[in-house]
Amino acid sequence: MASHKQTYINDNLTIRLKDFQINNQQLTLFTERTTYFHSLMTNRACDKKLSNRQTVRDMLEPSGQITSLGQSLFSNHIGINVFIETSDQKFVFILRGKKVSIGANKLGIAVAASLKAKYALNEEKKFTLEGFQNGIVKEIADVLQLEVPHFNIEQNFIAMYRDLIEAGKPQFIFYYKTNL
Numbered sequence: 001m002a003s004h005k006q007t008y009i010n011d012n013l014t015i016r017l018k019d020f021q022i023n024n025q026q027l028t029l030f031t032e033r034t035t036y037f038h039s040l041m042t043n044r045a046c047d048k049k050l051s052n053r054q055t056v057r058d059m060l061e062p063s064g065q066i067t068s069l070g071q072s073l074f075s076n077h078i079g080i081n082v083f084i085e086t087s088d089q090k091f092v093f094i095l096r097g098k099k100v101s102i103g104a105n106k107l108g109i110a111v112a113a114s115l116k117a118k119y120a121l122n123e124e125k126k127f128t129l130e131g132f133q134n135g136i137v138k139e140i141a142d143v144l145q146l147e148v149p150h151f152n153i154e155q156n157f158i159a160m161y162r163d164l165i166e167a168g169k170p171q172f173i174f175y176y177k178t179n180l
Contacts (some may be wrong), residue, residue: 017078
């Protein structure tokens, strides 16, 4: 926890990407639940030295290789990143707060957050494409107080990657053009 002494900790239930498949240009996600706290203790603190001089990464991936998502013992919650362009062709950047776990006090893209289960799960507690889209729209509203009436997850998707600094945590990048 010493790694996060300045971090505001709200232990949200998040969505863990367990694995994915691409068939005929169709992306299928396999997910589980995890917690933000588990992410802080694994992905976000992966290179902090413990009392035995080992790191969390040394313990969970002793081979030194990034394991597949299906084999990984890290939390691997889904990260969402949204580039927002204004109608006058400017991009929105924000000064991140002092109490965030990554990039504190740094200039960052409009939205860089975890996909929260409270926004992404439907009434049956299932994760769907619509829930993923809702999670992104709600995060944009939370961070920027910006209503996003025409966000389409399939049209606004740019890329998916694994963040090696955070032990291979999955990140999804989206682009949205607002009429503001």
